[in-house]
Amino acid sequence: MTPRTLFQKVWDAHVVRPATADTPAVLYVDLHLLHEVTSPQAFAVLRERGLAVRRPDRTLATMDHAIPTTPRAAGRPFVPADPEAAAQVAQLETNTRGAGITLYGVGHDRQGIVHVIAPELGVTQPGRTIVCGDSHTSTHGALGALAFGIGTSEVAQVLATQCLLQEPPRTLAVEVEGRLGPGVTAKDLALALIARLGADGATGHVVEYRGPAVRALSIEERMTVCNMSIEAGARAGMVAPDETTFAYLKGRPHAPGGEAWERAVSGWRALATDEGAAFDRVVAFDATSLEPMITYGTNPAMAVPVRGHVPADVSGPTQRALAYMGLAPGQPMLGHPVDVVFIGSCTNSRLSDLRLAASVMRGRKVAPWIRALVVPGSQQVKREAEAEGLDRTFLEAGAEWREAGCSMCIAMNGDRLERGQYAVSTSNRNFEGRQGPGGRTFLASPLTAAAAAVCGHIADPRELVA
Amino acid sequence: MTSRQPVSLVRSRTVVLAAADIDTDQIIPARFLKGTVREGLGRGLFADWRGDASRSFALDRPEAAGAQVLVAGANFGCGSSREHAVWALMDAGFRAVVSTKLADIFKRNALQNGLVPVEIDEAAHASLVAAEGREVRVDVAALTVSWAGGVAAFALPPFARRCLLEGRDELDILLSHEDAIAAHERGVSLEA
Numbered sequence: 001m002t003p004r005t006l007f008q009k010v011w012d013a014h015v016v017r018p019a020t021a022d023t024p025a026v027l028y029v030d031l032h033l034l035h036e037v038t039s040p041q042a043f044a045v046l047r048e049r050g051l052a053v054r055r056p057d058r059t060l061a062t063m064d065h066a067i068p069t070t071p072r073a074a075g076r077p078f079v080p081a082d083p084e085a086a087a088q089v090a091q092l093e094t095n096t097r098g099a100g101i102t103l104y105g106v107g108h109d110r111q112g113i114v115h116v117i118a119p120e121l122g123v124t125q126p127g128r129t130i131v132c133g134d135s136h137t138s139t140h141g142a143l144g145a146l147a148f149g150i151g152t153s154e155v156a157q158v159l160a161t162q163c164l165l166q167e168p169p170r171t172l173a174v175e176v177e178g179r180l181g182p183g184v185t186a187k188d189l190a191l192a193l194i195a196r197l198g199a200d201g202a203t204g205h206v207v208e209y210r211g212p213a214v215r216a217l218s219i220e221e222r223m224t225v226c227n228m229s230i231e232a233g234a235r236a237g238m239v240a241p242d243e244t245t246f247a248y249l250k251g252r253p254h255a256p257g258g259e260a261w262e263r264a265v266s267g268w269r270a271l272a273t274d275e276g277a278a279f280d281r282v283v284a285f286d287a288t289s290l291e292p293m294i295t296y297g298t299n300p301a302m303a304v305p306v307r308g309h310v311p312a313d314v315s316g317p318t319q320r321a322l323a324y325m326g327l328a329p330g331q332p333m334l335g336h337p338v339d340v341v342f343i344g345s346c347t348n349s350r351l352s353d354l355r356l357a358a359s360v361m362r363g364r365k366v367a368p369w370i371r372a373l374v375v376p377g378s379q380q381v382k383r384e385a386e387a388e389g390l391d392r393t394f395l396e397a398g399a400e401w402r403e404a405g406c407s408m409c410i411a412m413n414g415d416r417l418e419r420g421q422y423a424v425s426t427s428n429r430n431f432e433g434r435q436g437p438g439g440r441t442f443l444a445s446p447l448t449a450a451a452a453a454v455c456g457h458i459a460d461p462r463e464l465v466a
Numbered sequence: 467m468t469s470r471q472p473v474s475l476v477r478s479r480t481v482v483l484a485a486a487d488i489d490t491d492q493i494i495p496a497r498f499l500k501g502t503v504r505e506g507l508g509r510g511l512f513a514d515w516r517g518d519a520s521r522s523f524a525l526d527r528p529e530a531a532g533a534q535v536l537v538a539g540a541n542f543g544c545g546s547s548r549e550h551a552v553w554a555l556m557d558a559g560f561r562a563v564v565s566t567k568l569a570d571i572f573k574r575n576a577l578q579n580g581l582v583p584v585e586i587d588e589a590a591h592a593s594l595v596a597a598e599g600r601e602v603r604v605d606v607a608a609l610t611v612s613w614a615g616g617v618a619a620f621a622l623p624p625f626a627r628r629c630l631l632e633g634r635d636e637l638d639i640l641l642s643h644e645d646a647i648a649a650h651e652r653g654v655s656l657e658a
Contacts, residue, residue, distance in 0.1 A: 016650040017643055022624055026643050028650050038548065040502035045637070054647075066500055084500035091502050135547040135571060149571055151549035153578035153636070161640040163647055167623055199487050200541035200567055233544060235570055299487050299544075317486050317539075412496040431491040431545060433514045 003274035006240045007171055007206045010146040010271065014129045016163055027166045030128040032158045033114045034061035034101070036092040037412075038133030042155035043095040051160045053099035058162060060123060061096045062104040063089055064113045068414045069375050069402040078106045081414035099159075112378020112404040115139040115346040119223065120380050122252025126241035126268040131158055136346045136428065137236075138229040142222035143249070144241035144271055146206070149230065169235045170280040172205040176213035178288030183462035185356065186221035187348055187426065187445035189213070190228040191293035191303040193285060199301040203233035205281065208273060213287035214239055219248040220352045227347045228428050231300040240272040292461055294333055295430045295443040297321035302430075306333055306448055306460050324432050325440050326420075333458050336442075340423040341372040341399075341453040342435070343446055345409035348426035349377030351384050353446045357426075358390045360450035360464050361397040367456030372399035373415065375407040399453065411436045424452040470580045472633035476562040476604040478534035481524050484595050488538060489545035490572065494554045496546075507550050508557030524598075525558075534561040535602050537594050541565075543572025552579050562604040564611060566591045577626050578636065584611055590618030606630050 004012070017026040032055075039061070046053065053059065066085040072078070080086035089106065096103040104110040110117060115136055118124045126144035131137060133155045140147035154164055174193060180186075194201075207229050209222070217225065222239045229237030239245075246265050249255045256264040291305040298321040304310070312330035314322060322329065327336075343349070343357045354376065366372045374394045376382040382404055385391055391401045408415040409427035417423055417439025426449050430441035444452070447461035454464070498510030515523050524530060536555065542565045543551060552575045555563070562582035576583040582604055586594075593616045594602070602613040606627060611618050628634065640647075 017646045022628065023639065024623070024625055026640065026646065028647070037499050041504050041549075044503070049637075051641075065496075082500070087502060088500055133547060133549075135545065149547040151547055151552075151571060151575035151578060153549060153575065157637050157640055160637060161643075161647060162651075163640050163643070165625070165636050165639065167625075199544060200569070203541070203567060203570055230545075233541065233569060299489070320485060410496045412499060429489075429491070429545060431489045433495055434491050437495070437514050 003277035005171055005273045005277045005279060006144060006208055006238055006271055007146060008277070010127055010129065011168070013127065019168070024165045024167045026163050028129060029131050029158050029162050029164060030058060031118070031123055031130045032059045032162070033118055033130065033132035033137070034059060034092070034096070034155070035065055035114050035132070035134065036063050036088040037065040038152050039095065039155055040088060040091045041152045042133070042159055043091070045156035046159055053101065053159050054162045056100040059101045059159070060118065061092060061101055062111055062114050062117055063092060063106050065406045065410055066413050067106055067405050069405040069407045070414070071400070071402055085413065109379050112380065113346045113349060113406055115223070115227065116349060116377030116381065119143060119219070120252070120378060122249055122255035125249065125255070126245060127271050131164070135230045136227050138234065139223050139227040139346055141226040141229070141236050141238035142219055143245050144238060144268065146236060146238065148236040169206045170204055172202055172207045172234070173279040173282045174207055174209050175282060175284045176209065176211040177284065177286045178213050179216055180213060180287050180290060183447060183465055184290050184292055185445040185447060186217055186224040188290055188293040189287060190225045191295065191300065191443065192290055194228060194232045194301045195293070195303040196285060197232040197283065197301070199231065199299045200233040202229065205234050207234045207237045208279070209237060209239050215242065218352060219244060220350045223350070224347055228300065231428060241268045292445060292448050294448060294458060295441070296325065296327055296333060298324055298430055298432050300428065300430060300443055303443070304333060306444065306458065308333060334460065336458040337422060338370060338424050338452045338457055339421040340417055341366070341370055341449050342375070342408040342423055342425040342427060343449050344373065344375030344377065344407050345427035346377065346406070347428045348446050349375060349381065351381050353426065354381070354385050354390050356446040357450040358393040360447055360461055361399065361454060362393050364397055364454040366398035366453045370453055370456055372453040373402060373408060374399050375402045376404050378404045397454070408435050410434070411439070424449045424458065470633040470635060473561065473580045473582060473630045474606050476534055476582060477601065478532070478561070479529070479599055479601050480535045480537045480594065480597070481530045481533040482537045482595050482598040483524055484539050486539040487541045487544055490543055490548050490551040491545055493543065493551040494548065499548060499550055504553050506557060507554040510550070511554040511558045529599055532559065534559055535604060536560050536563045537591070537598070538563055538565045540567045542568055544569040547571045549575040549578070552576050552581050556581055564591070564594060564604070577629065580630060580633070582606060582630060584620045586611060586618040586620050590616060
């Protein structure tokens with residue numbers, strides 16, 4: 001039998017009807033995740049055409065993008081940011097209730113960012129196909145799932161048929177040798193890889209992250225890396241399941257139990273890329289000399305080491321980015337003033353991310369001119385963080401401890417930068433205006449973001465956690 | 467059966483946005499995503515780039531009115547999967563986007579709505595950028611884009627081309643495979 005890649009194995013197992021001369025393959029979707037922003041128009045298509053949701057049992061919804069993350073006492077009512085957001089939330093409630101879809105809405109103890117809650121619940125499993133109307137769906141590939149973002153028309157197709165028509169992507173192996181040094185995180189690896197590949201370097205490809213540096217990452221760290229695959233243009237990012245994956249999944253609410261667990265694990269073990277399987281492209285990367293990274297421009301590929309400088313030799317697109325960012329060619333990143341620090345998003349809002357941020361903030365104070373927001377990725381993360389006292393660490397340092405949601409990553413929920421402000425953010429996009437019109441974003445790890453909060457400017461976190 | 471308008475030919479003057487990596491947050495900022503319908507999103511199109519006199523933004527110029535072909539830099543439509551980007555472009559009258567390389571999800575979304583995604587080589591793209599405002603013909607049947615002084619071929623998967631030409635809807639096609647889907651769910655392959 002021809003050796004196959006992890007991607008090929010998952011793909012093959014989900015082909016309902018192979019591609020023909022004039023129609024692409026029909027691919028089955030095991031799990032469809034919904035949120036309030038990209039689903040209303042899809043449900044409308046079903047209503048217009050008199051179609052039902054085919055598999056409500058394979059569909060799961062949460063509220064994350066448009067909802068406020070303002071701290072609220074238990075039992076206090078949820079107050080939407082504006083009437084439009086309220087209408088979206090109400091539609092998701094109506095649509096999911098009508099179709100019999102489980103909704104982890106605001107006030108539910110499992111509510112959270114869609115890409116945080118699905119792995120947490122154990123519904124993200126190796127070998128599954130997972131889609132969501134959200135480009136960061138690639139996050140779930142960290143467990144060996146084939147997971148990718150889709151548009152709203154495709155959301156309607158999956159709701160109605162549980163399938164998509166798919167042209168096969170190409171495959172890209174990213175081989176990461178070595179091991180991350182102290183103070184260097186999965187986020188730094190992601191930013192460095194994107195800088196290497198370019199903002200469109202992986203377009204049309206499914207990436208498999210491989211090699212010893214990847215094997216050494218926890219599942220939450222793998223999620224950070226897979227999450228940002230789309231920032232290099234990739235369709236999806238994946239890591240082959242291993243003992244780390246099985247240990248993460250075991251005992252989760254929706255993970256298989258008893259004998260089913262053993263059967264599942266033996267199936268998952270067989271998913272790893274076969275010896276000798278061919279990728280369309282291979283890129284090698286050495287993690288050993290990697291340093292904490294930070295972006296200087298307006299796409300995530302514009303990144304340099306935090307001790308580095310804005311490139312001195314800049315072309316047209318970079319010039320435009322620097323003009324927006326108010327930075328000069330060749331200027332150092334260290335010491336640049338900061339107004340806001342945002343720790344959160346589907347990239348870096350899990351318990352391990354919050355622990356990293358807390359390790360820097362513990363016993364220190366956020367600089368008085370800085371607004372620091374810490375936004376847990378889910379209600380579950382929030383509870384776990386509070387059980388360890390991380391909330392106290394953040395609050396005592398002078399940071400805000402907020403409710404779960406996308407918050408300032410997407411700035412459509414009331415949390416946003418003011419025009420001209422600089423933020424160090426653990427999120428995934430530094431696009432113009434992404435965190436609020438006129439806002440300027442430096443992407444970095446939770447360690448680097450927390451270091452900026454306590455120093456009041458861009459700083460190397462290794463000087464604080466050594 | 468529901469079907470879209472078939473698209474075989476788009477003929478119009480161009481508007482050029484030559485910058486590379488224009489992401490969907492620029493095409494339509496997130497604050498315009500709070501609606502629950504597809505219509506009327508043109509008001510959010512490049513909302514943060516329009517009306518800024520210092521930038522002399524191409525879509526603000528009077529000659530941009532009525533243009534149906536957007537010539538954009540590489541990696542246009544990168545970032546968020548929001549289909550609102552395509553809805554906003556179409557609401558503003560665009561029917562084709564020409565680039566050297568379009569982002570994957572944007573291209574999928576374009577095809578779902580009958581916005582023609584055109585990827586041409588860099589030399590031809592540079593000529594089109596230089597010929598800003600010139601009338602072009604995007605011919606979906608012939609898979610060519612042509613203008614006074616030039617012609618370039620572009621590729622589309624045969625299926626995507628046929629869906630555009632016939633106004634076919636992917637949902638209809640998927641629904642027609644009900645038997646195969648049900649068999650897959652029972653763990654039986656119809657192909658076996």
